[in-house]
Each structure stands twice: as C-alpha cells, then as structure tokens.
Amino acid sequence: MKEIAIVVLSWNAQPLLERYLPDLVQHTPLDLADIILADNGSSDASVPFANSLGVKVIELGENYGFARGYNEAIARLEHNYVLLLNNDVRVSPGWLEPLYHFMETHTDVVAVQPKIRWDRAPQSYEYAGAEGGYLDYLGYPFCRGRIFETLEKDHGQYGLEPKEVFWTSGAAMLVRRKVYIDAGGFDASFFAHQEEIDLCWRWHIAGHRLYVVPESTVYHYGGASLSSADPRKTFLNFRNNRKMLYKNLPDSKRIWILSVRWLLDLVAMATFMVQGKWGDAKAVVKALRAYRSMGKTVSGDSEAREVAFQKLYKRSLLMRYYIHHEKTFDQLKV
Numbered sequence: 368m369k370e371i372a373i374v375v376l377s378w379n380a381q382p383l384l385e386r387y388l389p390d391l392v393q394h395t396p397l398d399l400a401d402i403i404l405a406d407n408g409s410s411d412a413s414v415p416f417a418n419s420l421g422v423k424v425i426e427l428g429e430n431y432g433f434a435r436g437y438n439e440a441i442a443r444l445e446h447n448y449v450l451l452l453n454n455d456v457r458v459s460p461g462w463l464e465p466l467y468h469f470m471e472t473h474t475d476v477v478a479v480q481p482k483i484r485w486d487r488a489p490q491s492y493e494y495a496g497a498e499g500g501y502l503d504y505l506g507y508p509f510c511r512g513r514i515f516e517t518l519e520k521d522h523g524q525y526g527l528e529p530k531e532v533f534w535t536s537g538a539a540m541l542v543r544r545k546v547y548i549d550a551g552g553f554d555a556s557f558f559a560h561q562e563e564i565d566l567c568w569r570w571h572i573a574g575h576r577l578y579v580v581p582e583s584t585v586y587h588y589g590g591a592s593l594s595s596a597d598p599r600k601t602f603l604n605f606r607n608n609r610k611m612l613y614k615n616l617p618d619s620k621r622i623w624i625l626s627v628r629w630l631l632d633l634v635a636m637a638t639f640m641v642q643g644k645w646g647d648a649k650a651v652v653k654a655l656r657a658y659r660s661m662g663k664t665v666s667g668d669s670e671a672r673e674v675a676f677q678k679l680y681k682r683s684l685l686m687r688y689y690i691h692h693e694k695t696f697d698q699l700k701v
Contacts, residue, residue, distance in 0.1 A: 371400035371467060371541070372446040374425075376436045377454040378407035383588075384416055387457055392420050394458050399467065400450070405440035407431055433537070434553035434562040441552065446544055453495075453538045455588035457486050465582040466541045469529055477575040478542040478567065480535035481583035484521060491518045493587040496536025498525055499579030500564065501701060503684040504620075504676070505628055506612045508534070508564055510696070511579070514684070517694045524697070529580045533571070533678055537563035538587045546575070556610070556661060560603040565611040571675040572615065572667040598646035601639075605632060605654035606661075614666050617673040629655070631685070 373395065377384060384404070395402060404417040408429040417424050425440050441449050448470065450463070466479050485493040492498060492512030497519075499511050511530070512519045540563065550569055553562040567577055609628065616624055632651055639648035666672065680701055687693040 368445060369399060369401050370446060371448040371450055371463070372441075372444045372544075373400050373402045373450045373452055373463075374405050374437065374440050374444075375403070375452050375454050376405045376407065376433060376440065377409065377413055378430050378436075379409045379411050379413065380454050381409075381411045381413045381416055383454045384413055387455060387588075388417065388420060388422065391452070391456075391458050392422065394460050395463055400463060401446070403440070403444075405436060407436050431555075433559035434557045435555035438552040438555060441544060441547060444544060448541055449544045449547060450541045451537055451539070453587060455486070456539055457586040457588075459584055459586070462583045462585055465580050469578065469580045470541060470543070473576075473578070475576055476578050477546045477570050478535045478540055478577045479529075479580050480532075480540050480578075481585050482521070482579065482581040483536055483538060484584060484586050485518065486586035486588040488518075489586055490520050492521055493538075493589055494518065495538045495587055495589055498581055499530060499532030500534035500536060500567070501680055502533050502564065502568070503680040503682065505624060505631070505683060505685070506608050507684040508561070509680075509684055509699075512696060514694050514696065514699070515688055517688075519695055525581065527581050529578045529582075532577055532579050534564045534567035535577050535579070538589075539585050546570070554610075554614075557607045558603065560600065561607040561611055565607070565614065568611065568615040568675065569666045571678055572671045574671070574674075598650040601647045601650040602654045602657070605635075605651050606657050609654070609658045610661055610663065613663050615672060615675070617676050618669040619673070620676065 401423055403423045403425055405425045406414055407427050414424050425443060427439050431439055437451060469479055480496055482498050483493045483496040485491045494513055497510035497512030500508060502508050511525055554565055612625060636648045636651040687699055693699055
C-alpha cells in the first residue's frame with residue numbers, strides 16, 4: 368500500500384483532464400502515491416482517458432457534487448494520506464515531497480496545502496487558496512496573497528517557511544485520511560464551496576493544526592467547474608457560509624454575529640442590484656431562504672468552539688479592505 372492517494376474529483380471534464388492530468392502523472396513519484404480519478408458519473412470520455420494514462424478510477428455513478436463526492440471516494444481508500452486535488456490544477460516538479468515530509472515530521476498537523484498560484488497568470492496568487500487561508504470573526508475568508516478580489520503577485524515576500532493557517536484549500540490539500548473520516552469529512556449538504564473551510568474549522572475545534580508549505584507550488588486555473596459570474600456560485604457561497612457560522616461559532620457569539628451577517632448580506636444584495644447583477648441579487652435571497660430550511664447541528668462543545676474562535680481575525684475584513692484600503696495580507700497585520 369502506497370502512503371498517499373491523490374484523488375482528483377471530476378464530472379464531465381475531459382478537456383481539463385487532458386490538459387492537467389498528464390503533468391500530474393509525470394511529476395508525481397509513483398512509488399509514493401497512487402493517482403485516482405473519482406468520477407462523479409461523467410457521460411463523456413473522462414474515464415477512458417484516465418485509464419489510458421494508467422490512472423486508477425473510482426466510478427461513483429452519479430454527480431454527488433464536490434463535498435459528498437470526496438466523502439464517497441475517500442471512504443473506499445486505505446492510504447495513510449489523501450491529497451485532494453482539483454481537476455484544473457497544474458503541478459510542478461517536486462511538488463508532492465515537501466508536503467509529505469512536513470506531515471511525517473509534524474504529527475500534530477492534520478492538513479497542509481502548497482502555495483497556489485494562478486495558472487492564467489502564473490506570477491499571481493490564486494483566489495482559492497493562495498498561500499494559506501484565514502477567516503475574520505464575521506466569517507469572511509481571505510488568504511495570504513488574496514484579499515477579496517485582490518490578488519497579489521508572488522515576489523517571494525512571504526518566504527518559504529511553513530506557516531500555520533486557519534484553513535487549507537480544497538483545490539490542493541494533503542490530509543490524514545483517518546482524521547478526515549473521524550471528523551465526518553466534508554458536510555455533504557454544502558454540495559460545493561466553503562466545505563473545506565467548514566471542515567478546517569471543525570478540526571480547530573477538535574484541537575488540530577493546519578499549515579501551508581510554500582516550498583511546494585501548484586497552479587490552479589480556477590472557476591473551471593463554476594464560473595465566478597454564475598449566480599449559482601453566489602448562492603452556494605452565501606448559503607454555505609451562513610451554515611458554517613451557525614455550526615462552528617461559540618454559543619455566546621452565534622446570535623449577534625449571524626444577525627450582523629444577515630444585515631451585511633442584505634447590503635451585498637443591494638450592491639448586486641446597483642451593479643445590475645440581478646441574478647446574484649436573487650441568489651442571495653434564495654440562499655438566505657435555503658439556509659433556513661437546512662438541518663443545523665453544532666460542532667463539538669461550546670468551550671472548544673470558543674477556543675477555536677480565538678484563532679479568527681478579530682478585525683472586520685470589510686472595514687479594513689473598503690474603508691482603510693488595506694488590500695494586501697501584510698497590511699492586515701494578522
């Protein structure tokens with residue numbers, strides 16, 4: 368049994384697999400890792416193409432989405448580690464070993480991510496993970512190298528030392544398989560978007576640690592499955608973010624933070640309307656309604672959630688970005 372299973376979840380994405388899978392096969396030490404395509408019931412030739420490269424395939428039979436799709440695939444594996452990798456990620460030579468060696472020598476760490484640059488502009492950080500993820504106390508995610516829509520160029524300004532982070536990106540994330548399963552994996556009700564932030568928050572509640580290992584670099588195309596202009600992405604982000612807050616906030620802070628976020632979400636809806644983005648405005652309303660009908664449980668006990676809450680950024684990211692014009696990670700003074 369090899370140490371690592373690299374799981375590429377995909378649905379009807381043969382062109383992406385043709386573009387990115389050969390590099391993955393070429394630059395992965397196959398004595399260390401199995402490469403596995405977890406196919407979400409594709410009707411194109413994704414599976415035959417993967418087979419032609421010698422990639423193993425788990426055929427899930429239907430489109431479970433990102434969250435449940437990974438849960439279903441990982442439940443069938445026995446490797447010590449699983450590396451979740453988007454189907455639109457380009458890997459570089461030597462990308463895997465630094466992640467693996469860090470995990471092997473830091474047994475208290477449950478997940479790591481590489482530095483993630485943008486495949487469309489390779490000198491820039493990429494939206495979905497950049498150099499490790501953070502969260503402000505109102506639930507707004509940001510990264511070292513990406514604040515809201517502002518992407519920094521990577522000039523080596525953050526060095527190569529591994530750094531502790533609040534969340535690791537689902538675009539490229541190495542996890543301990545047993546810890547993933549023990550935590551229940553991704554929340555399948557999310558379908559897609561922010562499920563990795565929710566899982567990482569639950570890991571913090573359980574007392575675990577997460578890191579970015581910048582010695583490893585990958586390149587993410589981004590938005591290949593769902594464009595940023597698609598109102599469905601807006602719907603999933605607003606709905607899932609709200610449920611994530613409900614689950615993971617301590618009891619003493621849940622009501623007032625959710626109330627503030629409700630007002631801010633209405634402001635976001637109004638902003639979309641002013642911009643003429645009616646589909647996004649409707650998606651916010653739909654998300655708030657859908658959240659009310661979702662099943663809601665909380666993670667761990669309130670004391671553990673209080674401890675994890677202390678790891679959040681204590682300032683308002685909205686205020687720092689839009690009022691104080693702090694648009695790089697260094698300016699935030701995290």
